[in-house]
Amino acid sequence: MGFQVSDAPVLDLIAVQKHFGAVQVLRGIDLRVERGEFLGLVAPNGAGKSTLLRLLIGMHRRTSGQCSVFALDPDQSSLAIRSRTSYLPGETSVYQQMTGASFLQFAQSFHRGRDAAIERRLVELFALPLQARVRSYSAGMKQKLAILAALSVEVELYLLDEPDRALDATMRMELRQVLRDLHDAGKTLVLSSHHLEELQALATRLQFLRSGTLVPDAEVERTRTQLQRRFRLRLARDLPLPAGATILRREGDGTLLLEVGDSPAAWLHTLPPDAVRAAELGNARLEDLYEVLFLQQPAARTGAAP
Numbered sequence: 001m002g003f004q005v006s007d008a009p010v011l012d013l014i015a016v017q018k019h020f021g022a023v024q025v026l027r028g029i030d031l032r033v034e035r036g037e038f039l040g041l042v043a044p045n046g047a048g049k050s051t052l053l054r055l056l057i058g059m060h061r062r063t064s065g066q067c068s069v070f071a072l073d074p075d076q077s078s079l080a081i082r083s084r085t086s087y088l089p090g091e092t093s094v095y096q097q098m099t100g101a102s103f104l105q106f107a108q109s110f111h112r113g114r115d116a117a118i119e120r121r122l123v124e125l126f127a128l129p130l131q132a133r134v135r136s137y138s139a140g141m142k143q144k145l146a147i148l149a150a151l152s153v154e155v156e157l158y159l160l161d162e163p164d165r166a167l168d169a170t171m172r173m174e175l176r177q178v179l180r181d182l183h184d185a186g187k188t189l190v191l192s193s194h195h196l197e198e199l200q201a202l203a204t205r206l207q208f209l210r211s212g213t214l215v216p217d218a219e220v221e222r223t224r225t226q227l228q229r230r231f232r233l234r235l236a237r238d239l240p241l242p243a244g245a246t247i248l249r250r251e252g253d254g255t256l257l258l259e260v261g262d263s264p265a266a267w268l269h270t271l272p273p274d275a276v277r278a279a280e281l282g283n284a285r286l287e288d289l290y291e292v293l294f295l296q297q298p299a300a301r302t303g304a305a306p
Helices: 050-057 076-081 101-110 116-125 139-151 171-186 196-203 217-229 264-268 286-294
Strands: 013-022 023-033 038-042 064-069 084-088 157-161 186-192 203-210 230-235 245-250 255-262 276-281
Touching: 013 050, 023 050, 038 196, 050 064, 050 084, 050 157, 050 186, 064 286, 076 084, 084 139, 116 139, 116 171, 139 157, 139 171, 171 186, 171 196, 186 196, 196 286, 203 286, 217 286, 230 264, 255 264, 264 276
Parallel strands: 038 186, 038 203, 084 157, 157 186
Antiparallel strands: 013 023, 013 064, 230 255, 230 276, 245 255
């Protein structure tokens, strides 16, 4: 069943705040998501990510600000929004007394239709015992059932809060392809995940949520520029490093994360050619951006490689 197409953004939030009593969780969110976008929401635990997603479908009422989903106010039109949206919460909650099949049918019944092709695909991939009661499922099986329910419905918008939680690497790769196919079909997706490589591979745009507010684009761009001076280096042998580089971290395989004041390529040319086993530069990883924006920096050291 088709949906009425509008030129209005799917999500449009202006100065949205949310308080729980004296605790302010969201501190003025401005966010616009156009139809067909795949937004990656990057946030540490406790930043307000789950509250934001729940607010979009009317599970929480905002304290102040403006919010529209499909040009509807979730505080006033929650059911209309939910019928066009599939929400997968970060905390898996499935009815223990139901069979997997009955829970799936129950979850699908809240929407206008189901995507039979994706349902068949995920049923085969997950190989769940759908005739067994959910109380017999492991935590990973319950997560797969929740994913199956969330992705097998025919909707316009998918709000997915850590869907890859409790999935192994193979299942994450398969899920990645399903999400990519949904996006290719014109669906709008908002995805949060602690697997940063998944977000970097899938999302067409990233937003960073920190302490209840979105990190300004200007700060993100400054951080990206800073990261252009960082690079990874594996040495073929131990030797003192030339001046001009700061060792930020030694990774598990012996790779050094370095930062220079100017050009990584120019600094590398000061090393003996036979001293370099591998170098990676010009590739700012999302995990590095996350570290700078959210985490306390490790103490920097200079001098010889440890």
